[in-house]
Amino acid sequence: MENTNSENKVVNLYLEANPNPNSLKFVLDFMIVPEGKSYDFPTAASAAKAPLAAELFGLKQVERVFYMSNFVTVTKAADVEWIEIQDDIKNLIKNYLQAGKPVLAEDYEEEVAESTEDESDIEKKIKAILEDYIRPAVEQDGGAISFHSYVDGTVKVLLQGSCSGCPSSMITLKAGIENLLKRMVPEVQEVEAEGV
Numbered sequence: 714m715e716n717t718n719s720e721n722k723v724v725n726l727y728l729e730a731n732p733n734p735n736s737l738k739f740v741l742d743f744m745i746v747p748e749g750k751s752y753d754f755p756t757a758a759s760a761a762k763a764p765l766a767a768e769l770f771g772l773k774q775v776e777r778v779f780y781m782s783n784f785v786t787v788t789k790a791a792d793v794e795w796i797e798i799q800d801d802i803k804n805l806i807k808n809y810l811q812a813g814k815p816v817l818a819e820d821y822e823e824e825v826a827e828s829t830e831d832e833s834d835i836e837k838k839i840k841a842i843l844e845d846y847i848r849p850a851v852e853q854d855g856g857a858i859s860f861h862s863y864v865d866g867t868v869k870v871l872l873q874g875s876c877s878g879c880p881s882s883m884i885t886l887k888a889g890i891e892n893l894l895k896r897m898v899p900e901v902q903e904v905e906a907e908g909v
Contacts, residue, residue, distance in 0.1 A: 722810065722811050722813060723811070724741065724742075724743075724806075724807045724810045724811045725741065725742040726739055726740065726741055726742075726803055726806060726807050727739075727740050728740070728799060728803065729784075729855065731786075731854040731855040731856070731875045732854055732875070732882075732885075733788070733854075733855075733856075733875040733876070733882070735776075735788050735789050735790075735791055736777075736786055736787065736788045736789075736855055736856075736874070736875035737786070737787055737789070737795055737799060737802075737855075738784050738785075738786050738854075738855035738875065739784060739785045739786070739787065739802065739803060739806050740783060740784045741783045741784065741785075741806075741810070742783070743783060744782055744783050745780060745782075745783060745784075745785070745810070745816050746780050746781065746782065746816065746817070748782060750781070750823075751779065751780065751781040751857040751873060751874070752766075752779070752780040752781070752817065753777075753778075753779050753857070753873035753874060753877070754766040754770075754777065754778045754779065755777050755877065756770075756777075757770035760778060762817065762818040762820065762821040762822075763778070763780070763816065763817050763818070763821065764814060764815060764816070764817075764818060765778075765780075765785070765806070765809050765810075765814070765815075765816045766778035766780070766816075768805060768809060769785075769787060769802065769805060769806070772798065772801060772802065772805070773790075774789050774790045774793045774797075774798050775787055775788070775789060775790075775802070776788050776789060776790055777874075777877065779855070779856070779857070779873055779874030779875070780816055780817075781852060781857055781874065782852070784855065785806055786855035786856065786874040786875045787802055788874075788875065788877070833863070835863060835898060835900050835901075836860070836863050838897070838898050839860060839863055839868055839894060839898055839901065840860045842893065842894060842897055842898065843858060843859070843860055843870070846893060847889075847890055847893070851872075851876060854875055854876070855874050855875035856872060856873055856874035856875040856876030856877070857871075857872075857873040857874050857876070858870050858871065858872055858873075858876065858890075859871045859873075861907045862907075863901075866900060866901060866902030866903060867902065867903045867904075867905060868894060868901055868903070868904045868905070869904075869905050869906070869907040870886075870890070870904060870905075870906060870907065871906075871907050872886075872906050882906070883906070886904055886905075886906055887904070890904050891903065891904035
């Protein structure tokens with residue numbers, strides 16, 4: 714929950730496309746949330762304690778907001794072109810952060826991860842592979858992936874940011890992630906996305 718803390722901060726921002734044609738990554742030259750943390754806001758209601766996301770949802774074409782490291786990924790409505798709204802979104806983010814406003818409310822409560830004490834060796838291997846091999850590529854595309862569960866050979870993962878609703882995410886999930894996990898952890902038979 715880092716705050717930019719300085720009035721009139723100079724904010725440099727550039728745009729990066731990703732495989733999801735309805736998402737765009739707005740990259741900053743400083744961290745807006747702690748390294749390794751991600752915050753996904755799939756609806757305006759979910760952004761109640763995320764003031765930057767709430768302001769972005771004020772633009773009617775914005776359908777999802779995701780924060781991670783030094784970027785904000787915005788997902789737009791399919792019936793509008795980026796050229797029509799990208800400058801409005803860029804200016805909103807830039808002006809908001811230049812004013813030194815926080816991206817998360819001080820009383821924002823993070824979901825506490827489940828205890829890893831009773832994690833199986835297979836779950837530990839899966840998490841390590843997701844962390845070391847898959848997460849960096851997904852982040853580069855403006856999204857996040859996290860382990861959800863492993864039951865009877867099926868791994869469930871959570872896709873956030875640009876990955877959620879991306880037309881190519883299921884291909885990536887099956888052809889990339891599932892194949893890698895099956896090869897590295899023979900017990901894995903299938904990978905599914907949870908809550909997409």
